[in-house]
Amino acid sequence: MSIQFQIDATRGSARAGRLITPHGEVETPVFMPVGTLGSVKGVSQDVLEELGVEILLANTYHLFLRPGVETVRRMGGLHRFMAWDRAILTDSGGFQVFSLNDLRKVSEEGVAFRSHLDGASHFLSPEKAMEVQIGLGADIIMAFDECTEYPADSERVRDSMEMTLRWAARCKNYFEEHKYDVPWGVETAEPRSAGRTNASAPTRAEATQALFGIVQGGMDRELRRQSAARTIDIGFPGYAIGGLSVGEPRELTREIVLSTLEHLPADQPRYLMGVGTPEEIAEYAKAGVDMMDCVLPTRAARHGLLFTSEGKVSIKQARYAQDESALDPTCDCRVCRRYSRAYLRHLYASNELLAQVLNTVHNLHHYLATMRTVRAWIRAGSH
Numbered sequence: 001m002s003i004q005f006q007i008d009a010t011r012g013s014a015r016a017g018r019l020i021t022p023h024g025e026v027e028t029p030v031f032m033p034v035g036t037l038g039s040v041k042g043v044s045q046d047v048l049e050e051l052g053v054e055i056l057l058a059n060t061y062h063l064f065l066r067p068g069v070e071t072v073r074r075m076g077g078l079h080r081f082m083a084w085d086r087a088i089l090t091d092s093g094g095f096q097v098f099s100l101n102d103l104r105k106v107s108e109e110g111v112a113f114r115s116h117l118d119g120a121s122h123f124l125s126p127e128k129a130m131e132v133q134i135g136l137g138a139d140i141i142m143a144f145d146e147c148t149e150y151p152a153d154s155e156r157v158r159d160s161m162e163m164t165l166r167w168a169a170r171c172k173n174y175f176e177e178h179k180y181d182v183p184w185g186v187e188t189a190e191p192r193s194a195g196r197t198n199a200s201a202p203t204r205a206e207a208t209q210a211l212f213g214i215v216q217g218g219m220d221r222e223l224r225r226q227s228a229a230r231t232i233d234i235g236f237p238g239y240a241i242g243g244l245s246v247g248e249p250r251e252l253t254r255e256i257v258l259s260t261l262e263h264l265p266a267d268q269p270r271y272l273m274g275v276g277t278p279e280e281i282a283e284y285a286k287a288g289v290d291m292m293d294c295v296l297p298t299r300a301a302r303h304g305l306l307f308t309s310e311g312k313v314s315i316k317q318a319r320y321a322q323d324e325s326a327l328d329p330t331c332d333c334r335v336c337r338r339y340s341r342a343y344l345r346h347l348y349a350s351n352e353l354l355a356q357v358l359n360t361v362h363n364l365h366h367y368l369a370t371m372r373t374v375r376a377w378i379r380a381g382s383h
């Protein structure tokens with residue numbers, strides 16, 4: 001067993017349910033904060049738990065380079081290494097290596113690339129991406145795909161999609177042969193912290209990771225349909241929509257998401273990768289997306305850009321220097337309950353570390369609260 005997905009309520013195209021992973025249950029639709037290097041920058045794991053985070057995303061490319069998969073595997077996998085006993089999803093590394101425009105070379109076999117840290121040469125193939133993700137030990141891992149650039153002509157998009165399909169089959173083959181190598185899949189890998197126990201849940205020694213497939217096909221609706229159908233033919237416990245937010249207009253992103261969703265199985269989780277603003281994640285959840293991730297809330301927070309119930313606030317502005325009100329009067333996060341806009345503005349202007357911490361906590365709370373509201377909306381309208 002890897003994961004189970006249960007839909008408890010539907011409203012229109014939207015679904016509210018639960019993703020049951022080897023490291024706990026995740027209420028869906030869910031927003032997954034990004035913890036690139038096994039850390040959500042500036043926020044400790046106990047605060048993430050208090051915020052109600054049930055699943056985190058970590059980046060394979062970054063962990064592969066530093067500290068390296070072997071270090072993490074020997075420590076019992078990413079959960080034990082980062083002292084996080086809830087669910088984790090890792091991406092395949094594909095998106096990051098394709099972002100290294102001048103440092104990579106793509107072939108049928110895989111992608112040769114140079115590290116952005118020290119220029120050292122590395123190679124990721126579908127098999128290597130599986131080996132690394134099995135070693136890291138996230139609950140959900142992703143097929144190694146080619147993220148097609150934008151814009152691209154139709155021949156290029158089709159060739160890229162075809163290669164992603166061949167790579168998806170290679171990923172599945174490797175995963176099926178090696179899935180019991182996961183670090184927590186052996187009896188010695190009991191969680192260090194005596195965490196939640198559930199007598200009825202399968203033991204982790206019996207559990208495996210879940211490998212999700214990724215739909216590509218650029219901005220071509222027909223290629224997206226073909227990519228979805230043929231990825232489903234290969235067979236995965238969940239499906240992601242990849243290759244979006246790569247520079248295309250927002251309206252086109254929306255059109256491709258909505259058309260691709262129609263071709264994904266109704267009874268399996270659907271993951272939209274790397275999208276978007278609070279308004280967008282709410283809209284996509286209502287359209288039937290179950291899982292989303294985005295660096296926006298955490299990255300924007302570090303630049304003083306805060307999402308509130310009244311829109312965006314750029315806390316660096318001088319207009320907040322004497323403002324005694326809470327950042328967002330309707331927000332019940334630990335930051336808004338305690339600190340004034342004037343203090344947050346002062347911390348930011350003074351380049352205090354605490355500015356990044358508090359801003360990130362609020363933005364994550366806002367994203368998680370947005371998803372809680374959507375889940376309540378689905379349940380309220382379900383019949």
Ligand SMILES: [Zn+2]
Nearest residue numbers: 331333336362
């Ligand atoms: Zn707040």
